[in-house]
Amino acid sequence: MHAQQVIAKRRSIRSYTDQPVPAELIEELLETAIYAPNHKLREPWRFVLAIEEGQKRYVDALMELLTARGQFETKTPEQRQQAEQKLREVPVYLTVLCATQGTPDQQLEDTLATAAMIQNLQLLATERGLGCCWKSGKHWFTPEYATLVHATEAERVLGVIQIGWPAVVPPVKPRTSATDKLTHF
Numbered sequence: 058m059h060a061q062q063v064i065a066k067r068r069s070i071r072s073y074t075d076q077p078v079p080a081e082l083i084e085e086l087l088e089t090a091i092y093a094p095n096h097k098l099r100e101p102w103r104f105v106l107a108i109e110e111g112q113k114r115y116v117d118a119l120m121e122l123l124t125a126r127g128q129f130e131t132k133t134p135e136q137r138q139q140a141e142q143k144l145r146e147v148p149v150y151l152t153v154l155c156a157t158q159g160t161p162d163q164q165l166e167d168t169l170a171t172a173a174m175i176q177n178l179q180l181l182a183t184e185r186g187l188g189c190c191w192k193s194g195k196h197w198f199t200p201e202y203a204t205l206v207h208a209t210e211a212e213r214v215l216g217v218i219q220i221g222w223p224a225v226v227p228p229v230k231p232r233t234s235a236t237d238k239l240t241h242f
Contacts, residue, residue, distance in 0.1 A: 063184050065229075070188025073221030078148045078187065080108050083220065086185070090178035095170035096163070101156035102171045102215075105206040108149045116144045122201050148221035151178075154212040171215050178218065188223035191216050 058066075083106060095101060107115030120141055123129065129137045155171040157164055179189045193216045196202055203214055 063180050067183040069190045070223045072225040074224045076222045086181045093174035093177050096166040101167035103154040105152040147219045151218040152206045153215045155215040190219045
């Protein structure tokens with residue numbers, strides 16, 4: 058598959074089969090994804106992988122975090138159970154941390170480099186038949202979550218990548234043409 062095809066084929070996948078994903082495959086994808094451009098080769102990223110037995114411990118800890126944050130206060134026990142089941146159906150969670158050292162400009166460069174690396178990872182996963190969903194915001198960007206994944210004071214969570222073999226691939230959503238957003242100087 059050519060790069061153009063992989064880019065056009067990539068989707069945010071939210072439903073996965075129960076087929077296990079080998080840890081070695083994730084590590085292989087990461088070894089290539091890290092070739093993203095990054096200023097002065099600072100390589101500002103670090104990863105926390107929750108797979109196989111680690112995935113079970115991770116979801117247990119995540120459910121505790123969500124409960125402590127009041128995520129289920131207005132939910133029925135059935136809704137809480139559905140939310141937990143949905144989390145358990147994701148075969149792999151990869152938390153991506155980014156260094157927060159240096160000047161504000163360096164931190165921005167490092168954030169952008171880490172985002173480019175994440176996109177590399179998603180495209181590589183797509184090429185291999187895997188599906189991903191880059192999760193951000195909400196509980197992922199909290200101090201409690203940073204503690205859960207053992208982020209240092211010099212790191213921040215840039216996202217959580219859910220990975221697995223797709224059960225459902227959503228259709229292409231229309232995009233605004235780049236030429237509609239292009240200004241010639």
